[in-house]
Amino acid sequence: MDTKTIKKEPKNTQKTERISGSEAVIRCLLAEGVDILYGYPGGAIMPVYDELYKYQDKIHHVLTRHEQGATHSAQGYARISGKVGVAIATSGPGATNLITGIADAQIDSTPMVCITGQVASHLLGSDAFQETDIVGISTPVTKWNCQVTKASQIPEMMAKAFYIARSGRPGPVLIDITKDAQFEEFDFKYEKCKGVRSYIPIPKLNHSSVEAAAKLINAAKKPMIVWGQGVILGEAEAEFKAVVEKAGIPSAWTILGASAIPTAHPLNIGMVGMHGNYAPNVLTNECDVLIAIGMRFDDRVTGNLATYAKQAKVIHFDIDPAEIDKNVKTDVAVIGDSKESLTALLPLLDENTHTEWHQKFKDLYAIEYEKVIKNDLHPTKEGLTMAEVLNEINIQTKGDAAIVTDVGQHQMIACRYAKFNKTRSNITSGGLGTMGFGLPAAIGAKMAAPEREVISISGDGGYQMTIQELGTIFQQKVPVKIVVLNNEFLGMVRQWQEMFFDRRYASTEMTNPDFVAIAKGYFIDAQKVTKREELKDAVEKMINTDGPYFLEVCVEKEGKVFPMIPTGASVSDIRLE
Amino acid sequence: MSENKLFTVSIYTENNIGLLNRISAIFQRRHINIESINSSISEIENVTKWIMVVELPEDQMKKIIGQIEKQIEVIKAFYHTEDETIYQESCIFKMKSDLLFDERQIQNIIKESNSRIVTVNKEFFVIEKSGRKEEIDLLHKELIVFGIMQFTRSGRIAVTKEPMEISKMLSAFNQ
Numbered sequence: 222m223d224t225k226t227i228k229k230e231p232k233n234t235q236k237t238e239r240i241s242g243s244e245a246v247i248r249c250l251l252a253e254g255v256d257i258l259y260g261y262p263g264g265a266i267m268p269v270y271d272e273l274y275k276y277q278d279k280i281h282h283v284l285t286r287h288e289q290g291a292t293h294s295a296q297g298y299a300r301i302s303g304k305v306g307v308a309i310a311t312s313g314p315g316a317t318n319l320i321t322g323i324a325d326a327q328i329d330s331t332p333m334v335c336i337t338g339q340v341a342s343h344l345l346g347s348d349a350f351q352e353t354d355i356v357g358i359s360t361p362v363t364k365w366n367c368q369v370t371k372a373s374q375i376p377e378m379m380a381k382a383f384y385i386a387r388s389g390r391p392g393p394v395l396i397d398i399t400k401d402a403q404f405e406e407f408d409f410k411y412e413k414c415k416g417v418r419s420y421i422p423i424p425k426l427n428h429s430s431v432e433a434a435a436k437l438i439n440a441a442k443k444p445m446i447v448w449g450q451g452v453i454l455g456e457a458e459a460e461f462k463a464v465v466e467k468a469g470i471p472s473a474w475t476i477l478g479a480s481a482i483p484t485a486h487p488l489n490i491g492m493v494g495m496h497g498n499y500a501p502n503v504l505t506n507e508c509d510v511l512i513a514i515g516m517r518f519d520d521r522v523t524g525n526l527a528t529y530a531k532q533a534k535v536i537h538f539d540i541d542p543a544e545i546d547k548n549v550k551t552d553v554a555v556i557g558d559s560k561e562s563l564t565a566l567l568p569l570l571d572e573n574t575h576t577e578w579h580q581k582f583k584d585l586y587a588i589e590y591e592k593v594i595k596n597d598l599h600p601t602k603e604g605l606t607m608a609e610v611l612n613e614i615n616i617q618t619k620g621d622a623a624i625v626t627d628v629g630q631h632q633m634i635a636c637r638y639a640k641f642n643k644t645r646s647n648i649t650s651g652g653l654g655t656m657g658f659g660l661p662a663a664i665g666a667k668m669a670a671p672e673r674e675v676i677s678i679s680g681d682g683g684y685q686m687t688i689q690e691l692g693t694i695f696q697q698k699v700p701v702k703i704v705v706l707n708n709e710f711l712g713m714v715r716q717w718q719e720m721f722f723d724r725r726y727a728s729t730e731m732t733n734p735d736f737v738a739i740a741k742g743y744f745i746d747a748q749k750v751t752k753r754e755e756l757k758d759a760v761e762k763m764i765n766t767d768g769p770y771f772l773e774v775c776v777e778k779e780g781k782v783f784p785m786i787p788t789g790a791s792v793s794d795i796r797l798e
Numbered sequence: 799m800s801e802n803k804l805f806t807v808s809i810y811t812e813n814n815i816g817l818l819n820r821i822s823a824i825f826q827r828r829h830i831n832i833e834s835i836n837s838s839i840s841e842i843e844n845v846t847k848w849i850m851v852v853e854l855p856e857d858q859m860k861k862i863i864g865q866i867e868k869q870i871e872v873i874k875a876f877y878h879t880e881d882e883t884i885y886q887e888s889c890i891f892k893m894k895s896d897l898l899f900d901e902r903q904i905q906n907i908i909k910e911s912n913s914r915i916v917t918v919n920k921e922f923f924v925i926e927k928s929g930r931k932e933e934i935d936l937l938h939k940e941l942i943v944f945g946i947m948q949f950t951r952s953g954r955i956a957v958t959k960e961p962m963e964i965s966k967m968l969s970a971f972n973q
Contacts, residue, residue, distance in 0.1 A: 356816055361823040365870040366816070385870055418971040419812055419873040543864030 237408035242372030242398065243268035245409050246336065247276045249379035252411045255307050257298065257668055259283045259291035261318075263311025264351060266338030268403035283668070283697055286689035288315050290661035292322020293687070296331050297665030300648045301623055301673070303456070305332040305386050306665060312339045313351030316397070317358065321655055323393045324362040328652030329477060330454060332391035334382050335359075341401040342370040355397050364392030372405035376412070384414035389422025390541045391454060424542060426557035426565060433553045434512075434536045435569035441510035441534075443578045444470045445501070447493050447522070450477035450651075451515010451539060455559030458482065458644045461514065464563050469574040471582050473501035475516045477651040480641035484620065490582045494522040495786045496633040499593075499795060500585035502786065505530050506793040507581075514538040515559045518548035519652065528791035538562050592797040593783045597638070604777030605753055607631050607706045611638040613760045614676060614704070622674040623648060625666055627659030627683035630712035633782045635678050657686030660703065664693055667701045674702070674764070681707040681733050688739065694769045695743040702763050703745075703771045705736055708778050716781045740771035747771035800855040804833075805877045806885060806956050807863070809848040810840060810964050812871040821848065821872070824865050830854050834887075836953030842965055845873065849885075851954050874964055878956075885956035888928040890916065891941055892948040895923050901944055911937045922947060 240248070246269050250258065260282060262270045273282045285291040288310040295306030306326075310319055316337040326333045340349040356368045365385045369378050375398065382394040438444055452461045458481050465472050465482065471490045474481065482489055491498030493505065502524075505511065511533040516522070523529045526548060537544070537551040538559060545554040555562050597608035611634060614622065620640035625648040626632040632649055641647060648666055650658035663677035684705050694701060711729040718726050740747035746766055750759045750773065763770045784795045811817055818837070825832055833851040840847035852859070859877050866875040895918060897904055908915065913927035927937050934951060 357819060360816060360819045361827070368815070416971070417870060418968060420870045541868065543861070543868045545864075547861055547864070 237410045239406055240409045241268065241272075241403065242375050242405050242407065243272045243403040245372060245375045245407070246379065246398065246403070247272045247280060248409060249376055249411060250307065251276075251279060252413070253305070253379070253383045255280060255305070257281045257283060258307040258309055259285050259294040259298075259665065260309030261285060261288050261291060261311070261315060263315045263338065265312035265340055265400050266309065266315070266336075266403075268400065269309065269336070269338065269398075282309075283664070283693060285661060286692045287687065288318035289321050289657065290664075290687050290690045290693065292319050292326070292333070292335065293655075293658050293661035294665035294668075294693075295333050296322060296326055296658075297625060297648055297662030298669040299326075299331050299333055299665075300662070301645050301666040301675075302669040303645070304669065305334055305383055307334050307336070309336045310338070311351065312337060312355070313353045315351075316353055316355035319395075320358060320362065321653075323359055323395065325650050325653040325655045325658065326393035327362045327364065329650065330391050330450060331393065332386040333393040334386050335393060335395045337395065337397045338403070339368065339397045339399045342399040343401070345370075345399070355395065359395045362393070363395050366395040366397070368397040368399070369402050370399045372402050372407040375402065376410060380412060380414040381417065385417065385420070389420075423540060423558045423561075424556045426555070426561050428565060430553055430555045431562060431565045432569060434538075434555050435566055437510050437534055437536055437553060438468055438470070438512065439571045443508045444468070444510040444512060444575065445504060445508035446470050446472035446512045446514060447475065447501070447505075447516055448472060448478045448481060448514040449475040449516025451559045452478060452481040453644055455515065455540070457560035457563050460560055460563035460567065462486070464567055464570065467567060467572055468570045469572070469579070470512065471501075471575070471579050473498070475519070475522055475651070476636050476647070476649060478516060479636055479647035480644050483642050484640045485642075488579070491586070492636055493792070494519075495524070496637065496782050496784065498586070498637070499589035499784050499797060500582040502784070502792040502795045503585055504581060506532065506791065508533050510534045510536065512536045512538070513549075514563070515540070517544045520548070523548060524786045524790055524792045524794075528793070589784065589797065597634070602777070604780070605750075605756065605774060606780055607634040607776050608638045609753070610704065610706060610756065610760075610774050610776070611635055611678075613756050615640040617760050617764050618674055618676070622646070622676050623666055623670065625649070625659050625663035625675060625677045627679035628654045628656045629680045629683060630708075630716065630780070630782050631678055631680045631706045633713075656683035659683060660687050661690045661693070663701045663703070664690060664697070664699050667699050668697075676702045676704060678704045678706065680712060681705055681709060681731055681736075682711045684736075691740060691743040691745060695745060698768065700768050702766075703740070703769065704763075705771070705773045706776050707733065707736070707773055708776050708780060709733055710778060712780070713782070715779070719779070719781070721787070736773045737771065745769045745771050747773070749773040749775070751775045800857055802853050803856055803859075804851065804853050804880060805856075805859050806880070806883050806954060807848070807850040807852060807875065807877050808956065808958065808962070809850070809866060809875045810842070810873040810962075811846050811848065812873070813844065813846040814871050817869070817871055820869050821866055824862055825852065828858065828862065830858070830862075834953035836955055838955070840964075842968065845964065845968070849954055849956050874962070874967065876958070876962060878958055882960070883956040883958050885930070885954050886928050887931055887934055887952055887954050888926065889934050889938070889949065889951040891925045891946050892922050893925065893941065893944065893946060895919065895921055897944050898923055904941075904944060907937070907940050911940070913937060
């Protein structure tokens, strides 16, 4: 079934040059178009840092305050730009501190290359100072990894690393380079990787499966699309929009799919999943054809699989054959690149509107509006809600900002209420749910897209997991806007404790520091808002500030995110209160 | 949940350090024990072949094969039921030499089981047997009563009845 789509090109006859392994690392990065990398120096990576010093006019190294921050910044950079993010660290603890970011990039298919220094090759396996088996440790959370012990291997392995990280379904790659290989001199020559014989990045599209999909879609009375990040990763936003509009299909998104088509698009019916919108969740169990595009049926999307869309024929578009039938059994699988698949699908589709069916979504939205949204956006109670803050940001940025969130209640609220006009505007840790992701990811996003307004939104919990990256923001003068929605709780866990553990608030209450003073300690302008009437001006001041800005908003302490599908429940049993 | 079945997994890969870790991690994640594992060269130059035996439900097996195949350095992975392969396992027993003379029955067992004596010295002798799992189980059962000094059994090696088109795939890449 599989035929390789990549062809080998004739050998390059480029001249060689005698340089060190560490200089080769930099030259490889430049050849791959890397202009920024995030990292933290240390013993085993010092030769490479020495070269970074020499090449500082060509490649900008950002010193983060923790290696985890380096990975999240690289992720933010990759997510907003589609380019490969690069993180670099030393051996031992430097390398292990990368693991959370690598795992996050793996589960969210983010292209990233991590470079780690390693003890000299004659010390490998001897429990040397700062030696750790990072290749072994990172194996289950990387798309590919390798160890380099000879300088001459560096160009080929670096080329392979970038090729693998960005091609097909993207992912993180780690290269571990021993210190002796960094010092060693060799004849340098760089050739970009054009293919790996055991790897099929983009499976060949089977046109009969596209035809079968079109047939099902054309015959459907109540079709529904759920799209994911695959649309964005495949740069297929325009093709996707054309499919949605031609076939007139109500379309919902997963958290990572958000912003691929604008929030305001009439056929955009909102988010699916645990805290998604009421209509797409309920009607998942009523549609007759469910069309999944570049998404992977995560359990947070499907709820109980035994009662998920059982009435529907399922069509699954994905680039990764291992996703087909992994969680939900499909009737038609279209394996391939989203852009190519959707381009092939479009001419086969009949024009349609599905007006009555679409109305059902609108009717259920009206219920959700009455029960949830109205009170979130326009509360009659005293305490500020998280949604109000998002709404104010929407109004003042006109939906053009990229929103970078952390993990928890504020994340769900941001995804639910943020208005997106442009693709790649919702940068968040979806699959891994990594608290502490937001602030460093916002740094990377802003540096990759300086022309965009980048707003980091965190809770008081996650913010403190990587709060030290304020130092990076200050040193690098990254004009990122930082919003902390402070409820003095680990809010999502507290919500679960309230609902499912009889309000036993085990270790979820936080006694917080003076966040404004901390930001000011890093010479970042800062303000704290406690009252509704202060919110508008505060957001305005934040947006109008040229440099970085910190805004703390004290929100109601025991707010809850609704709707909610309790764990193990069916999508159609979503609760509004 | 469907029933557990015994499967033979064949994986064609590059011969790279760390790949065993990558493949075994896929089983480990799902809490599945690997019954046996064998790594060798294959019919294709520079391609390694792994044969693994695992017991699990077929729907899980399918998903695992997908996840194995997705690994960059895996060329292709297959799974087969018992009757789709021709397989052999091999085992060796080290036993006290006295037994060879004191227990005449042992010689009959060796003959009837089609096993062979690899070496004999004053202290011990070594029996080797290749065959299907049940044959080896039977021999083990018969010999254990006499006392076995050491016993080792190999991983399964197998070929499939159906062709595996790895060469075709690789030559497509080289074109």
